[in-house]
Amino acid sequence: MKYLRVLFVEDNPNDVELLFRHIKKANFEIEYDIATSLEEIGDLTDKYRYDICICDYKLPGFSGIDAVKQIHEMDKDIPVILVSGTIPGEQAIDALLSGAKDYVLKDNLQRLLPAIERELDALTQRREKRKSDRLLNAIVDGPIGVRISDKDGTIIKVNNAYCDILGYAEGELVGKNLSLVTPIESKEEAEEAYNTLIDGDESTLSQIKEVKKDGAFVDILVNYSVEKTEDEVLVISTIQDVSDLLMNKSFLEQTSKSAGVGGWEYHIETDVVKMSPKIFEIFEMDDMTDKNAEQLISIYHEDDRQIIRDALVDCIANKVTKSLPLRINGLKGTEKYVRLTFDPFVVNDVTIKLYGSLKDVTEEKLLELEIEQREQRYRFLFHNNPNPLMIVDDSGSETIIDVNHAATELYGYTKEEFVSMTTFDLRPPEDHEMFQNIVNGLSEKEKEGIKTIRTNHLKKNGELIIVDAHWKKISLGGERSRLILLIDNTEKAMFEQELIKTNSLLKTLIDLAPIGVVTVNTEGIVDKVWNAEAENIFGWTNEEADGNFLPYALRDKKREAQNNLKKVAETGRTELITIERETKKGKEIVLREYLTPIIGKDGKVEKVMLLIEDITNTIKVERALVDSEQKYRNLVEASHDLVWRIDIEGNFSFINNASSSILGYRPAEMIGNSFAPYINPSKVEETVSVHESVIKGDVFESFPLEMVTSEGELRHLSATAYPIVDDNGMIVGCSGTATDITYLKNYQSQLEESLAEKEILIKEIHHRVKNNLAVISGLFALQAMHVDKDDNETLTILQESQSRIKSIAAIHEKLYQNHVFSSIEIKSYLTDVVSEIAETYERNDKNIEIEVLGDEVSLNVNQAVPFGILANELIVNAYKYAFDGKDLGKINVSLNVVGKELIFCVADNGIGLAEGFDINELNSLGMTLIRTLAEQLNATFDWDTKTGEGVNFKVSFVPDTLIKSTWIKKKPENKIISRLNKKR
Structure with missing residues (x-):
């Protein structure tokens, strides 16, 4: 998971949360701050180091452009991406010109993550470059000579220290070949060694001679490091002048050979000193006669004279030998260093004379002083070298003898801790055996050279680092040792790994790209890249295409392709062209081709990348769309x-x-x-x-x-x-x-006026029919009043006729009350009919309860009338005959829709029907009506009875038009109860 620190410049917390969640989808570990003013932007960017800034365009008191300018004026390297609901075109351009890296609309956030990834990559590259520049400047400006050359041996860069070593100015070296500073007799060997160095990857430490500007030779110690990229090979050399160190050795050998010693003899009693010619030579005396002691003492440096006197007294009195380092001022003005020795000559325990020697040790002393100075310089160079250095025992113990300051800085150990350790302590345990095998596997001859190995080391804090170790066998105080130069290449190794991963990812992306990707040189020769989609488009494999001219642009198309490439090479601009080509199988295809220049280090176009899209089908679709558009326009116009x-x-x-x-x-x-x-x-x-x-x-x-x-x-x-x-x-x-629809509107108005008139007429008809039926019913009631009370048969006939007329009148009453004249709602109609029947057949010796149950259903008028009479007959029969001999009774009237059928039931809990009851054998008017009306409705008529348990009559038929108000059975809403108090 990648770490990302974000500065949100936004006044809406909800938008910040939305952007945070969107960015987190890309597997970032995010830490963020929010700024709502320019002052907060300044404070936060001074306090924290941000990787990206996501900024709204419109903010209270300032704009996104103001925020971009604020960050740039503070010289903060923070990429700014504007994210806003709306950004007008001109303002978006102003923002980009002010330094914003991109702008993204909030309703199109899919562009945000690619923009962030792009700017993070660019930021990483800038930071790496600054880091590399700082490191390079530190090396270039240091006391160690630095020289950078290319694969041909041309000098590209030198620092002042290297110029001082050879006596050249920088301009006299840059651009020249290394042969300028190589001795003539060594040029062939040096060129071969340089080519071998370039072909390998390891760093090398060598001691060679180079020629100074004045023609003199200089001995140098060179550490070569080869840096290879896709485009070039560079050799970075760090150089130290070791001429003085080698000269010390020469001085010591020369002094040893040419050393001369003079003898002397001092007679104490006579105070006469006799000397050999060498002493006169040392004292620069032309007069070679004998001298007394004080004459000779006066030649010595004034600071040494009393030392000589005290030594003489001590030697004479105590019979001891003396050896004194002294200084003299030669009679010819030469200052010299000498060593004077005293030996007593004793007779009878009395020192009678002294003898000794005088040796001119000027050269030795000067050499000693020079060596001391050079050793101090060497120690300065060792301890102040920017690269970690250490000296290690080479006899097998691997004990660390000395380290410089850079080594303590790198590893975190003090010098005291280092000298108590071995090199094995710096390596992970799993690497011990491997390192021992490497050392043991080197022959004595191989051990003499400079060896390089890349290995893992551990810091004091346990951190693992990757170092390049260059070592050379040396002798230190007569003991076998190794001088080791260590270069921390952890970041470089990690960068190399990342580069390998990036290149692998890039190769994968190219191979998986949905368009053809091809690279060619400016002459049109395919250069390595010919991805899978290119193979899919054209049919040629990578192996067939690589190294050859574009296979799909041969014959008559070759000149056109060359001209296109030439144009890109000359202008350095991307070109977009649409061309027709053929595949390997000869199929004609249409391509959209982007020709993008790839610029080399010399600033010229080196290669051209071709992004190729097969748009054959798209062209066909576009042409079809044009045809379709024309047809559509013709249809629209027509x-x-x-x-x-x-x-x-x-x-x-x-x-x-x-x-x-x-x-x-x-x-x-x-x-x-x-x-x-x-x-x-x-x-x-x-x-x-x-x-x-x-x-x-x-x-x-x-x-x-x-x-x-x-x-x-x-x-x-x-x-x-x-x-x-x-x-x-x-x-x-x-x-x-x-x-x-003007004519339809007019016609509709006419219809509505006509319909309104007809509705009034129909309503009036139903009202008049209902009134007429009411008159007839009233006539029957008046007639019944004039019938003898004992004539029950006539009264019954009149009541039944009156009931039937009322059932028909109720239908017309419902139609009159409704706005719809073609149908009526049956359940409410049955409720009214039951009320009329209960009122008509009320008896004071019976207590009969009636319930109307079931669905609310509408029937058309043609079926409603016969159904109403049929229902009236069944309910009246139940009232009249079901409860003979019983005081209490209950009648259930139900109406239910089952599938396409309407089921009408009249059930009672009365005495039931007699055994063998058959409606078809009954010839009464009521039963005849029931049969006739059932046939008119195309209904089936059934009944179910048990003696003493009541009867259930069921009528089933399919309505012509079924309008069901509700399909859910409800609890009874209408209950007609006729409770007649039983006569006591």
């Missing part, structure tokens, strides 16, 4: 309906020719004008509201539209309206159609 497009402001951008026939305006008269003047003034506000809703994204499948013709006539239209959306998903207008 349509008798209005077809239009209106922009966001409400102006016509298109309208077809139907405007002439419907509105009397030609399309040219309407295009560019607002639609509002063509709308019925009373409907303008309503129509504008429709347009505004469409611009917000609503769709109107159908809405009424009233427009005014050029003659001022009103036109009624049935219209549709849809939003027009561009490629970015933005609504840019609306389109619609409208059908002229």
